[in-house]
Amino acid sequence: MRAQPTASHYVNGRYIEDEGGAPLPVIYPATGETIAMLRSATPNVLELAVEAARAAQPAWARLKPVERGRILRRAADILRARNADLARIETLDTGKAIQETLVADALSAADCLEYFGGAVAAYNGEAIDLGGPFAYTRREALGVCVGIGAWNYPIQIAGWKSAPALAMGNAMVFKPSENTPLSALALAEIYSEAGLPDGLFNVVQGYGDVGAGLVGHDVVAKVSVTGSVPTGRKVLSLAGSKMKHATMELGGKSPLIVFDDADIENAIGGAMLGNFYSTGQICSNGTRVFVQSGIHDRFVDRLIERTKKIRIGDPLDPETQMGPLVSKAQHDKVVGYIEIGKQDGATLACGGNVPSLQGFQGGFFVEPTVFTGVTDTMRIAREEIFGPVMSVLKFDGEDEVIDRANDTEFGLAAGVFTRDLPRAHRVIAELLAGTCWINAYNLTPVEIPFGGFKQSGIGRENSLAALALYSQLKSIYVETGDVASPY
Ligand code: NDP
Numbered sequence: 001m002r003a004q005p006t007a008s009h010y011v012n013g014r015y016i017e018d019e020g021g022a023p024l025p026v027i028y029p030a031t032g033e034t035i036a037m038l039r040s041a042t043p044n045v046l047e048l049a050v051e052a053a054r055a056a057q058p059a060w061a062r063l064k065p066v067e068r069g070r071i072l073r074r075a076a077d078i079l080r081a082r083n084a085d086l087a088r089i090e091t092l093d094t095g096k097a098i099q100e101t102l103v104a105d106a107l108s109a110a111d112c113l114e115y116f117g118g119a120v121a122a123y124n125g126e127a128i129d130l131g132g133p134f135a136y137t138r139r140e141a142l143g144v145c146v147g148i149g150a151w152n153y154p155i156q157i158a159g160w161k162s163a164p165a166l167a168m169g170n171a172m173v174f175k176p177s178e179n180t181p182l183s184a185l186a187l188a189e190i191y192s193e194a195g196l197p198d199g200l201f202n203v204v205q206g207y208g209d210v211g212a213g214l215v216g217h218d219v220v221a222k223v224s225v226t227g228s229v230p231t232g233r234k235v236l237s238l239a240g241s242k243m244k245h246a247t248m249e250l251g252g253k254s255p256l257i258v259f260d261d262a263d264i265e266n267a268i269g270g271a272m273l274g275n276f277y278s279t280g281q282i283c284s285n286g287t288r289v290f291v292q293s294g295i296h297d298r299f300v301d302r303l304i305e306r307t308k309k310i311r312i313g314d315p316l317d318p319e320t321q322m323g324p325l326v327s328k329a330q331h332d333k334v335v336g337y338i339e340i341g342k343q344d345g346a347t348l349a350c351g352g353n354v355p356s357l358q359g360f361q362g363g364f365f366v367e368p369t370v371f372t373g374v375t376d377t378m379r380i381a382r383e384e385i386f387g388p389v390m391s392v393l394k395f396d397g398e399d400e401v402i403d404r405a406n407d408t409e410f411g412l413a414a415g416v417f418t419r420d421l422p423r424a425h426r427v428i429a430e431l432l433a434g435t436c437w438i439n440a441y442n443l444t445p446v447e448i449p450f451g452g453f454k455q456s457g458i459g460r461e462n463s464l465a466a467l468a469l470y471s472q473l474k475s476i477y478v479e480t481g482d483v484a485s486p487y
Contacts, residue, residue, distance in 0.1 A: 003092050003182055008038040008205045009045050010188035012052035013198030018042045024178055024205055029095030029324040030315050032362030038181055040206040046213050049202040053144040053171035054219050056199030061141040061169030065120045068167055072117030075194035079110035079159075079187075086186055090155060091315045093180040095324040095364065096278050098316050104278075108446075109159025109187065112462065115446040120167035123467050125474075133479050139471040141169035142245060143221040146214040148235070149184065150226045151177035151326050152281040152386075157226045158184040160446075162191075162201055164466035170222075171200045173214055177227075179326050181205045215239055222470065225249065226283075228384070229410075229455050236458070247459030247469055249283065249451060251384040252412030254433060255405035256286025256441060257395075260294035262417035263439075268303050270417060270441035271390065276310060276368045277442065279325055280334075280388035283456075284413035286441055288374075288381055289392045290401050296394050300372055303392070304350045310368050313357050324364040325387055331364035334387030338369055341380040346371040346391070376404055384410070398423065402430045411453030415441045434460070 003026065007015035021039030028035045041049070060068065079086065086106035091098045096105075125137035147161035158174055165172045176184040184203045191201045204210060208231070215223045215238050222245035225235045232250040239246040256274055258267040274286035291299045315323035325331045331354075338352050351369030366387060374381050374391040381391050395401040405414065414433035416424050424438045434452040437443065444450050444462070451460035459469050 002035055003089060004036040005038070005182060005185050008181075009041055009049070010185050010203040011045065011049045012202065013192050016045065016048070018045050021045065022207070024181065026093065026181060027327070028092050029326050030360050030363040032328070032364070035092055036182065038205050040178075041204040041210045043213065045204055046210060046217070049173045049204050050144060050214070050217050050219050052199035052202055053173050056197055057141065057143055057169070057171035060171065060197060060200055063169070065123070065167070068169065069117035069120050071195045072113045072163060072167060075190050075196070076110040076113035076117065078190045078194055079106050079113065082190070083107055086155060086183060088316070089182050089186060091323070093154060093182045094151060094326055095315055097320045097323045099318050099321065100278060104156070105153060106155050106183075108153070108156040112159045112163045112446045116163040116167040116467070119464060120467065123464060132481060133477065135475055135477045138474045138476065139168065139467070140474050142470060142472055143170060144219050145170045145172050145222040145224065145470065146220050147172055147174040148211045148214070148223065148225045148227065149174065149176045149180075150283075151179040152278055152283070154180040155183035155187055158187050160461045161224050162187070165470045166196070166200060168467055168470040170470055173202045173204060173220075175204055175206055175211050175214060178205070178207050211235070212238065215244070216242065218242070221245060222247075224459070224461075232457065245469070247451075247461065248457040249461060250412070250455065250457040251386070252283050252285070252410045252452065252456050253288060253382065253384050253408050254284060254286045254410065254413040254415070255288045255290055255431070256415040257290045257401055257405060257417070257427065258292065258295070258299060259416070259418040259420065259423070260292040261419045262295070263419065264295060264299060264302065266439060267417035268299065268306060270415060270439075271303065272306060274415065274441040275390040276307070276322060276388045279322055281326060281330070281386050282442060284435060284442055284444070286413065286415050287385065287389070287391060288405070289390055290395045290405060291392055293394055293396050300349060300392060304370060307350050307368050307370055312355060312365060312367065314360065322368060322388065324360075325366060326364070328364055330386065331366060334366050334385055334389060337380055337383070337385045337387070337389060338366070341371045341374075341378065341389070341391075344378040344380065345373070346378055346380060347373040349392070351388070376407060382408065398427060402427060406430075406432045409455045412456035413437075413452070
């Protein structure tokens, strides 16, 4: 089962290699076998990528927005046409079940390219009437932008960053996570095939040092990172020290609140999606599930019943609902948190084991796990686990649950399940989170802004908000009469 690309990096419209780069093995998380061997970018590769982007960007920015958009929309069509192949690459790289990668990864990137490819032509500055003289504003490209990705949604993240950047006339150098380097290369090929001029979307592989090298590069005007809070802090301080624009999409420990009057099956469905999809490796997951005391026990019984039915196993089998975690390190981290949960006194209501699966003994699997009787101070209720581990917390009143839900350093997302819609809106308005759902969870259509409050990040992806953040505003005053000069 090989997934070896032509070479490690895609720079200036072609694959390049530098044998001096540190080896970067690509591991299939379901078996632990090495399926490709890439190399980390050397300073030489990094320089070539930044220079290619710098050289290509001005002519691209001078094109009519509708012409740039047309190329993005063509690339969206190719992504859709190749969805099955891309889903397979994504499953091999991440271990996520193919039934997910067929619907949630390349297709989300395609939606994004299509949206920004269309929206950019209508995204203009404004004219300001000054009673004779007037002014107008222009939304101008920033220049060379850097995108740095996490490993949970590799092609989606590459799409979410590159589409608004390119639409606005920027060039991008993208560094995928070292765990999942493959699909960004496929995206780069697709952009070229769609007619994107060479140098505008470059992919360089590497570990954190390559990311840091890009962030610190003097030519780079903006950096957008999807990753953990500690990485975000490092990147933001380096970017800030050089006055670069920055978007930070970071981690979370989001609350999902289920009131007594909620549709219980929908609420459980939302909680399961918000904890087990992508083997729990989603930044916006509602990992603190607050359930009101009146339905708590019924909710837990039915949740356990449904969780036990999740089919875990071969990610390439279309019937499989949950694959392994992305890496041995992440697996060990999640297993460690399950131990911590038990030691801290939470009740392990289901899961918690490492399953032994025929033919997949080397894989990084963990059973979907539910803890009940979780209290606010337990580590499993405070720290981001990034695995299929749900904490259920009981509550009585509305004010109480709002206080408890907000008692966290994070603020990425939140959800409320209730049939009482005035209450739903009232509670959501009080929750300190950037992306919220009422009677749903984890849906992130490109049309709505996505991002976090507090430590969960700065800036937004998707929607017109992203176009604003990949551009800078120029104001132009136009005199229509004489210059009123005292000299
Ligand atoms: P990391 O923070 O470990 O890494 C994110 C990216 O940053 C990787 O490409 C990494 O490279 C790179 N990196 C690491 N150190 C530096 C540095 N000093 N300078 C520049 N780049 C650096 O996150 P994970 O990949 O482990 O992803 C999981 C995290 O991402 C979770 O916290 C999750 O919540 C968050 N996330 C947030 C999302 C959001 O939109 N808010 C969405 C998805 C995930 P390398 O991998 O090679 O070390």
